[in-house]
Amino acid sequence: MTEEIIIAGFGGQGVLSMGKILAYAGIMQDKEVSWLPSYGPEMRGGTSNVTVILSDERICSPYLNQFDTAIILNQQSMDKFESAVKPGGLLIYDPNGISHHPTRKDINIYQVAAADKANELGIAKLFNMIVLGGFLKIKPLVTPEMLHKGLEKSLPERHHHLIPKNEEAVEIGKSILTPYHTI
Amino acid sequence: MAKELKLMKGNEAIAEAAIRCGADGYFGYPITPQSEVLEHLMAERPYLTTGMVVLQAESELASINMVYAGAAAGKRVMTSSSSPGFSLMQEGLSYIAGAELPALCVNVVRGGPGLGTIQPSQSDYFQTTKGGGHGDYRLITLAPASVQEMYDFVELGFDLAFKYRNPVAILSDGVIGQVMEKIMIDDYKPRWTDEYIEKNCPWAATGHRSTGKHRIVTSLELEALKQEAINNRIQAKYRECEKNDTRYEAIQCDDAEYLFVAYGSAARICMKAVELARAEGIKVGLVRPITLWPFPTQAIKEIGGRMKKIMSVEMNAGQMIEDVKLAVEGKVPVEHYGRYGGVIPTPVEIFEALKKMVK
Numbered sequence: 001m002t003e004e005i006i007i008a009g010f011g012g013q014g015v016l017s018m019g020k021i022l023a024y025a026g027i028m029q030d031k032e033v034s035w036l037p038s039y040g041p042e043m044r045g046g047t048s049n050v051t052v053i054l055s056d057e058r059i060c061s062p063y064l065n066q067f068d069t070a071i072i073l074n075q076q077s078m079d080k081f082e083s084a085v086k087p088g089g090l091l092i093y094d095p096n097g098i099s100h101h102p103t104r105k106d107i108n109i110y111q112v113a114a115a116d117k118a119n120e121l122g123i124a125k126l127f128n129m130i131v132l133g134g135f136l137k138i139k140p141l142v143t144p145e146m147l148h149k150g151l152e153k154s155l156p157e158r159h160h161h162l163i164p165k166n167e168e169a170v171e172i173g174k175s176i177l178t179p180y181h182t183i
Numbered sequence: 184m185a186k187e188l189k190l191m192k193g194n195e196a197i198a199e200a201a202i203r204c205g206a207d208g209y210f211g212y213p214i215t216p217q218s219e220v221l222e223h224l225m226a227e228r229p230y231l232t233t234g235m236v237v238l239q240a241e242s243e244l245a246s247i248n249m250v251y252a253g254a255a256a257g258k259r260v261m262t263s264s265s266s267p268g269f270s271l272m273q274e275g276l277s278y279i280a281g282a283e284l285p286a287l288c289v290n291v292v293r294g295g296p297g298l299g300t301i302q303p304s305q306s307d308y309f310q311t312t313k314g315g316g317h318g319d320y321r322l323i324t325l326a327p328a329s330v331q332e333m334y335d336f337v338e339l340g341f342d343l344a345f346k347y348r349n350p351v352a353i354l355s356d357g358v359i360g361q362v363m364e365k366i367m368i369d370d371y372k373p374r375w376t377d378e379y380i381e382k383n384c385p386w387a388a389t390g391h392r393s394t395g396k397h398r399i400v401t402s403l404e405l406e407a408l409k410q411e412a413i414n415n416r417i418q419a420k421y422r423e424c425e426k427n428d429t430r431y432e433a434i435q436c437d438d439a440e441y442l443f444v445a446y447g448s449a450a451r452i453c454m455k456a457v458e459l460a461r462a463e464g465i466k467v468g469l470v471r472p473i474t475l476w477p478f479p480t481q482a483i484k485e486i487g488g489r490m491k492k493i494m495s496v497e498m499n500a501g502q503m504i505e506d507v508k509l510a511v512e513g514k515v516p517v518e519h520y521g522r523y524g525g526v527i528p529t530p531v532e533i534f535e536a537l538k539k540m541v542k
Contacts, residue, residue, distance in 0.1 A: 020190075020363070027190055027365050035190070035363035039216060039301075060454035062362045065529035153190070 001056050003141055004064055008049035008081055009073025014128030017154070018071075019050035022132065025142035025150030026054040034062040047076050054141055071135055075099060088183065092134050102180070109180040110138065117176055118169075126169035133173020144170075186367045193333040193359040194219035196366055197263060197289055200337035202229040205372040206287075207258035208236040210249035212268060215301040216357040217291035220263045233374055243268040247275030247288070254284035255400040257380035257387025259341050263289035265357075266307055267298055270315065276350050277316030281402030283386070283417065285344035287337065288322075289353040291360040294525030302525025303357030305449060308502035311354050312476040319414055321421055322352040323428070324475040326446040330364035332473075343428060347420045348386070354475060356498065358448035358527060421477075430473035431482050435461070439468030441541060442487055444507050445496040446472045448527070453496050455530035460537055467537060475503070483510035492540055493517045496533055498526075 005022075009015045019035050026033040034053040051067075053059050070081045072093040078100065085091050087106045095101070096115035112134030118127040136142070142150065147170065151163045191199065198220045201209055211221045221239060229235040240246040246262045253260030264272060269290040279286050290311065294304035307315075311324050323343050325336045333355060340351040380387055388398045404410040435457055436442065445453040450471040460467045470486055472479050487493050487507070493515055495504035501519040508517045520536040522528040 023363060024190055027188065033190065033363075033365055036358065037361060039357070039361050059364075060458060061452040061530050062364075063358055063448065063452055063527050063529070064455070065531055 001054075002059075003054045003069065003139065004067050005052045005054075005069045005071065006049060006064075006067045006081055006084065007052065007071040007073075008047065008077030011046060011048040013048070013073050014125075015048045015073065016050050018128040018132050019052045020154050021129075021147070021150050022052050022054070022142070023150075024153040025147045028146040028149040028153070029142050031055060032057065032059050034059045036062040047074065047080075049077065049081075069135065069139065071131060073131065078102065090138060092131070092138070092177075094131065105181065106183065108138075108182045110134065111178050111180050112173055113176055113178075114173060117172060121172075123165070123169060126166060129166045129169035130173035130176070133170035134177040135173075136170065137174040137177045186369060189366055189368055190363050191330055191334075191366055192219055192361060192363050193327070193330045193355060194291065194361070195223040196330045196334040197337055197353070198223035198227070199368060200334040201261060202227055202233060202235055203369050203371050204338035204341065205233065205259065205374040206235055206261060206337075206341065207374055208238070208249075208253045208260040209262065210238050210240050210246040210253070210260065211262050211264065212240050212243050212246050214265045214268045216293055216303070216360050217263050217265045217289065219360070220289065220291075233371065235374065243271035244275070247272040247279075250286045250288070251275055251279050251282070251284065254279060254286045255282065255388050257375075257384035257389060259285075259287075259345075259375065261287035261289070261337075261341075263291065265291045265293045266295050266304070269307065270310070273310070273316035275316075276322065277314075277318050277320060278402045279350045280316075280320035280322075280417070281318060282400050283348040284350070284400065285341070285348050286350045287340045287344055287353070288350060289355065292354065292356040294523060300525035301357070303360075303448060303498065303527055304523060304525055305356055305447060305498040306500070306502070306523055307354065308475065308497065308499060311352050312478070312506075320349075320417065321476050322350055323347065323424060323477075324352045324354050326354050326473060326475050327359055328447050328450045328471060329359070330362060331366045333359060334366050334368060343424075345384075346428075347424050349417075349420065349424075354447070356448050358451075425477040428474065429477040429479050429481075431479035432471040432473060433482070433486060434469040434471065436468035436470065436486050439466050440491050441465065441467040441537065442490040442493045443467060443469045443496050443533075443537075444472070444483060444487070444493060444503065445469065446475060446503070449496050449498050452528060452530050453533060456533040456537065459530060459534040465537065465541055472503075478506045478510070480506070480510040483507060484512070487511045487515055490515055494537060494540055495519050496528070497521045498528065499523050
């Protein structure tokens with residue numbers, strides 16, 4: 001099993017930390033992992049993205065231009081990465097702020113309205129975990145138990161009391177995922 | 184020895200390895216994309232535990248000369264920088280090589296020339312392997328292709344530096360510096376004691392101690408014949424190093440008809456291109472030089488000699504290709520594929536270039 005994922009959105013949406021939590025959970029599950037952020041001027045107020053790879057084998061390139069899954073959180077990232085999903089692959093996006101919805105017919109597309117839900121519940125900071133939940137609903141690459149361990153590893157100890165809230169957000173994400181176009 | 188599993192950035196792994204292998208000092212000046220080395224050291228504060236000195240110097244010139252001084256005292260000292268900063272260190276590296284001192288320097292390469300960009304590149308290959316400073320010297324150059332190798336090559340780098348009393352470079356780039364991967368880290372090793380240094384580094388300027396003899400560390404010798412003798416001694420070490428410490432990895436070369444030669448992050452991307460090509464029936468292998476100097480000339484001569492064509496894949500405009508061509512002595516056509524200025528080639532792009540070459 002190798003899963004090649006791009007997570008892309010605005011800086012500040014928790015794109016990098018979502019990737020990090022996934023990577024830690026992968027390690028807990030004994031997988032090989034790679035986490036490569038875009039870095040540089042584009043992160044200052046602009047787009048931010050991270051390539052995460054989970055695999056049972058040695059990971060070749062940490063840098064990719066085709067992905068099994070794209071998790072997309074703003075329009076710029078949609079413009080950039082819709083075409084980068086492999087045929088038959090998966091695209092998950094938050095429709096909030098998206099004016100041009102994806103048009104591909106050869107991939108599975110789901111919406112996770114995480115921004116609206118997070119605002120409604122007053123848990124804006126857990127936005128990224130809701131998105132992650134949507135992804136894990138389709139591709140349960142890591143078990144809830146390993147995700148818990150991943151959270152323990154990636155969050156500093158002073159934030160460990162927030163882990164249950166993070167896990168609830170993941171469950172919310174799973175429940176609000178809606179198909180947009182499936183093959 | 185207890186090993187521990189961690190998820191770490193390549194740059195952090197350099198810093199962690201330095202502390203854990205018992206380094207005595209780090210002197211550096213921040214620059215993207217390697218700033219996490221100094222940041223991680225400052226966060227870990229090894230000066231309170233192992234006693235390792237961590238100092239942000241006022242400039243790269245100061246850093247490399249602090250390394251020069253630390254090395255002269257037999258200490259295991261290092262610095263790190265990125266391309267423009269590393270250029271500033273070349274004079275110091277030449278002096279360190281001339282004075283025959285051990286030191287470790289890390290270059291997390293970004294696109295040039297000039298201040299260039301902050302994105303990953305491999306455009307400092309010439310500078311590092313052919314001598315960026317003046318005089319007949321070489322930097323023993325290690326090219327990590329993973330976070331684990333970033334970690335492992337710090338201790339290996341110190342070992343080689345002391346074995347040959349010569350500066351060692353870890354030539355990395357923004358991809359390997361910034362990527363987080365799973366690594367195994369070692370338990371803390373103690374720093375060398377003064378007694379150990381006294382016993383094992385008879386050249387070190389540690390004060391008279393037992394011998395009562397002056398120990399002078401210098402790279403100056405005005406008498407030509409004596410300077411030639413020093414050069415002969417240095418060259419003899421380099422021949423030993425070429426014989427004993429050339430490293431490379433051969434991937435899927437046994438049945439290959441075509442060959443990629445690539446190092447560092449370009450090698451990782453080529454591994455993916457090998458996968459793509461083999462899925463379409465193109466038999467391609469990869470030789471990944473781990474030491475860029477000494478270059479694995481013999482291995483590329485033997486493995487490359489069996490191939491129809493070779494492609495040197497680099498994140499530069501064609502630098503290592505010269506060494507690949509020298510290795511195969513004109514017997515096999517060698518082409519170059521590269522992106523530069525901070526652009527990373529994609530696996531598909533390299534695969535397409537391979538298809539064009541095969542045609």
